[in-house]
Amino acid sequence: MDRISKTVTGGCQCGAVRYRATEMLDNSHLCHCRMCQKAVGNVFAALVAAPNPALTFTRGEPAIFRSSEHVERGFCERCGTPLFYRGNTGRTNLTIGSLDDPSDFPPIAEVGTEARVSWLKPLPDVEDGGQTESAGQEAWAAAIRVTNRQHPDHDTDEWPNG
Numbered sequence: 051m052d053r054i055s056k057t058v059t060g061g062c063q064c065g066a067v068r069y070r071a072t073e074m075l076d077n078s079h080l081c082h083c084r085m086c087q088k089a090v091g092n093v094f095a096a097l098v099a100a101p102n103p104a105l106t107f108t109r110g111e112p113a114i115f116r117s118s119e120h121v122e123r124g125f126c127e128r129c130g131t132p133l134f135y136r137g138n139t140g141r142t143n144l145t146i147g148s149l150d151d152p153s154d155f156p157p158i159a160e161v162g163t164e165a166r167v168s169w170l171k172p173l174p175d176v177e178d179g180g181q182t183e184s185a186g187q188e189a190w191a192a193a194i195r196v197t198n199r200q201h202p203d204h205d206t207d208e209w210p211n212g
């Protein structure tokens with residue numbers, strides 16, 4: 051993953067949380083996985099990462115939901131804007147829609163495509179980065195699965211379970 055020498059700013063809809071990254075990574079992508087769909091309340095998450103040391107919150111602090119033991123989802127506690135996805139990889143994947151200029155990072159790949167909604171076609175000329183449980187991803191997918199805190203896609207009498 052190459053580094054891009056570029057400073058970007060962004061933040062939530064209400065402005066309570068603002069961030070600045072002094073360096074970016076060239077991993078701009080759409081994730082169609084079911085967990086990203088829920089996390090952003092939409093049919094895919096558009097994400098691009100900053101290396102953690104390059105990212106600072108310049109106003110406010112994001113609230114965190116740990117969607118599994120291994121992943122933090124950051125959002126604004128006041129207005130609910132989804133701000134990032136962060137695993138233990140040393141980088142923070144920012145939601146492209148929360149950047150001040152969302153057109154800066156066109157996606158180079160689509161991932162989690164097993165959950166792509168049926169009416170949405172693949173982007174032309176964009177790499178299919180594969181399904182969540184594709185080769186090379188099994189261990190990560192399994193680790194997420196056993197600590198998954200996402201509510202199932204049906205009503206439940208009690209939540210959380212156990």
Ligand SMILES: [Zn+2]
Binds near residue numbers: 062063064127
């Ligand atoms: Zn906000």
Ligand SMILES: [Zn+2]
Binds near residue numbers: 082083084
């Ligand atoms: Zn995802």
